[in-house]
Amino acid sequence: MLHQTIIRRTARVPRAEAAPGDGAPVARQMDAVLVGAGFKASRELLEHLSGLEPGAAMAVAERVVGAARAMVGDDVTHNSYFLRFPEGVPDTVEFWARCLHEALVAPRRGRKVRLPALTGGWLNLLDLPAYGRYQHTYAELLAAHDELIGSVKDRVTVLHLGATLAEETSALYRELAASPTPLGEADLELLAELALACVDEAQPEQIPVRENRAVVNSVRLAEARALIPVDTVTDVLRLACRLSGGDVTLATPTRFRSFTRRERRALLGALDQVVDGHRAKLGDVARFAGAWKRLGEGLHPHEYPRFPHAADVFAVARGERTVRTLAGRAEEAMRSGDVGKTARILTDAPGLLVRSLDRLLRTATPSEVDTVLDALESVIGSVSGRVLCSVREHLLNRSTVDPARVFTNRARRAWVAVDARMPVTGDVVERVNEIIDTELTARMPAYGRLVVDPAVLDVALPLSGKASEDGFAVLPRGSRVRLDLGNDDVLRFFTYWRQRAERTDFDLSTLLLDENFEYDGHVSWTNHHFDGVVYSGDITEAADGATEFIDVSLRKIRARCVVPQVNVYSGEGFNDVAESMFGWMIRGRAQRGAPFEPRTVRTRSEMRGSGRVALPVAFLRDEAGVWSATWLHLYLSGTPRFNRVEYNQVSAGLLARSILQRRYLTVAYLVDLSRAKAAAVTPWQPGEELAEPVTYLGLDRPDGLPAGSTAITLDRLNQLIPR
Structure with a gap:
């Protein structure tokens, strides 16, 4: 199963470890079948397959073809209601009348319409035997259509030869675990699968996204391995939700299951370690007080006196202890109208300061704007690149008032409201942009020669898999x-x-x-x-x-x-x-x-x-x-x-x-920033032969890049975002 997952995800085919032989006929057959699905095998992949014994080559070919077909949706049957679509599609009312005629006047195969549906002055289309159900088989559909005539404009996607399955699995695990941006639902589940396969390997040095860390830790806890360290109480809550099959993003409530003693010790121990010596971190508890109270009922912290700081978490959740939070102090200052004081308070939470810039800047006086920007410059080095890019994109659209404001949640549910915010003045936006651009430029890697396919420039930065x-x-x-x-x-x-x-x-x-x-x-x-x-x-x-x-x-x-x-x-x-x-x-x-x-x-x-x-x-x-x-x-x-x-x-x-x-921050923005460090940035010309290794940036990896080249393609675009 991992073979096909890696092929679909990376367009790389894991190198088979099999006996040598003559697999050339299988390789040629596989390549011919791939063409029909819009794919082709790279030269290295064909050479590798040709050198395997036929049985092993056939096993690889079957996996490759299956994965390719699934990528474009060709692993299922796509029938059409109207046999000759797009030809011969009748007018809507004409079609309904024909269905009714067939049901009442010329019923076929003994099928009859439910007459009560017609006597009340209305008609339920679903009661008509010919409506909404295929009237022909898929084979009959294919027989009614001529074969597709090939075109040079048909899509061709190249599949490349990768490393061994173990190496590809490890590389993909590290890539997902260390992602600088939140993953989508499918990738989170894939991360869990890969974390299990790589549970005994050396773990990534950093797992910056807390949802990813919770998924990895849930696997490690289930396999009785040491947890990757956490540094907030909310990290532990996410882990408990994941162990219970709940929402690791905490957007929806989780019904906690009964935990084993080993799991309770691990969760309470992690909480105790986070709070010990860092009492201010109890301020995060109130945000999810209801979830903490439910979790406390299952963890029984009173049974573990050796974790006294963990017990404090549940005392705060129950309201037995009060902790004044930094966000509360900042909100109090904001309500008093002191924007400068608010900014100074938020310097202790750099990420929150950056996320609050819009509100601070649109209400600040000219002198307070300077205070806010000074606060930003003092902490910007501690803010993640993803957050900086998000704010940079946000400010692209804040110089004017939008006719409508779009809200989207993690489940991609969208709704629209009137935009009642005052715009942020253009000169202030330019000053903020300059600060952010300077910081991100300093974090950009030196790519050497960067070759860019122009097709990727208009791709919005993948700031979240959601x-x-x-x-x-x-x-x-x-x-x-x-x-x-x-x-x-x-x-x-x-x-x-x-x-x-x-x-x-x-x-x-x-x-x-x-x-x-x-x-x-x-x-x-x-x-x-x-x-x-x-x-x-x-x-x-x-x-x-x-x-x-x-x-x-x-x-x-x-x-x-x-x-x-x-x-x-x-x-x-x-x-x-x-x-x-x-x-x-x-x-x-x-x-x-x-x-x-x-x-x-x-x-x-x-x-x-x-x-x-x-x-x-x-x-x-x-x-x-x-x-x-x-x-x-x-x-x-x-x-x-x-x-x-x-x-x-x-x-x-x-x-x-x-x-x-709306204006989005695109790949072109980061390419422009990279010019300050790259030896050269040049556009990709299809068919171009490169003499030396390069860093290639595009939607897909082309065939024939020099050995030692690095390809940053669609599945890895989030790696562009500075840390």
């Missing part, structure tokens, strides 16, 4: 990708889901917005056609999996913005179904092919969020007529049932507009 999804070629929220479209090219969205225990109906829809981001039209199960946009048909249950498609002829539509969305109409949500994904393809109409062709897939993302309406991405046409995709990774709350694009058009449009008009 602002993205697991998948293939998925970029962080705010990242923009230019679409290379011919006059007859079609953008095709697809969504696939498979229900777990309850009949589930997801609906793929598309919202079309005009120049002012106002409603211009939509396509969904209630409207099959609109202005060159076509829907593949509604599937209303997915016991064996179901797929819906939408075709958009971007060169022909009048809308300026296209916002695909997936609505949960009924049944299980995105977090509950067995599988769910969204992606898009690009191909010319003359290429023909089945509705789903893996080598035309540009990206595929998981859909895992707590809302009932998913907004994965938006497409925008600029003044020159060039289309680009901007990742959203947002979810709307929606309603428990019957979500439709017509009902959420206002909120979806407002969210799309806010994200599309």
Whole structure:
């Protein structure tokens, strides 16, 4: 299983440790199969496979092909309701009438509609035998379509040869554990799996993200290994939540399980060590007092008198002891109107000072601005690079008042409110930016020669894995990708889901917005056609999996913005179904092919969020007529049932507009900072032959980099962020 995980995650194939032989026929066969899925093997990978005995070579080839197909969603069957989609899709009302006619006038195979549904003056489409269920097999679908005609514009992703499985596992574990940014849900689970595999290895020198540290420590505690040291009481609370199968981010309450004596000793011992000699750290307890009280009921601290400082934690949570916190003192000073005093207090918590800059600066007098900036300069060296980049990005959008303010939580749930904040004056923003830029430049590594693929420059910095999804070629929220479209090219969205225990109906829809981001039209199960946009048909249950498609002829539509969305109409949500994904393809109409062709897939993302309406991405046409995709990774709350694009058009449009008009800190920013230290920064030219090792920065690693080169690609972009 780890083999395929590493291939999907890194595009590297672990080197097989097997007997030598003639595996060349297997290598050639594997490469031919990969081409059909939009992949190719690097020269080194083919040479390695060719040198293995055939049985071992075949085992490697099967893993590689399986992983490649899963990356783009080709490991499942993608049928379409309308057999010849995108051709032959009827008008919506015409289709409904035909379903009704078949049910009442010409029922097939003895199926009958429930007549009571018709006598009350209304019709339930789900009662019609022909509605919402595939009327043909996948084999019949393929037989009805010509084979795909290859194109030089079809996607080709190179798979490279890696190190041994053990070495790749260890490297990936260290990379995730030492990540400077929080990981997404899928990566946290992968970290736990890798931590178990590497439990007896030397651990990373630093695990800066506390959620990651809790995941690693939960594995180490379960395996009776020494914990990686913690330095706050909240670290221990996160660990207890993880051990109980709860939320390590502490965003949702955890129901603590019964702990063994060994676990209780470990947790209380860690608490005692954190508080001993650092009584001020008890100030963190009040923030999660309810969770601490529940945890205390299970840890029985009174049974462990050797951990007296741990008992103090629960005394504070119960209100038996009062601890005045630094944040409380800062808030008291702020309410008195003394911004300078507030800044001086917050110098004891540098991260909190930086996160409070907006509030301090927009209320400060000119003299207090100097005090705030002096405080910032005095502590900036103690603030993580991720926090500095986050504030730098925040300030990009604070010189003016936004028409709306977008809020997103860790589960990617989004909502919009009026922005009532006063802007921060432009000259103040410039002064703060200069301080931050100077500090980050000093922390940038000296790359030597840095070769940059221009395609990566508009990728938003991955400041948190929570602002993205697991998948293939998925970029962080705010990242923009230019679409290379011919006059007859079609953008095709697809969504696939498979229900777990309850009949589930997801609906793929598309919202079309005009120049002012106002409603211009939509396509969904209630409207099959609109202005060159076509829907593949509604599937209303997915016991064996179901797929819906939408075709958009971007060169022909009048809308300026296209916002695909997936609505949960009924049944299980995105977090509950067995599988769910969204992606898009690009191909010319003359290429023909089945509705789903893996080598035309540009990206595929998981859909895992707590809302009932998913907004994965938006497409925008600029003044020159060039289309680009901007990742959203947002979810709307929606309603428990019957979500439709017509009902959420206002909120979806407002969210799309806010994200599309927001300025993000991109990879280009860090590339500019790196020029001060790099020997040279040059753009990558496809096909370029490099004579000496370089540091390559791009979405994917190209074939043929010189030995000794370092590649920083999509899966490692967070490594760019200075520590």
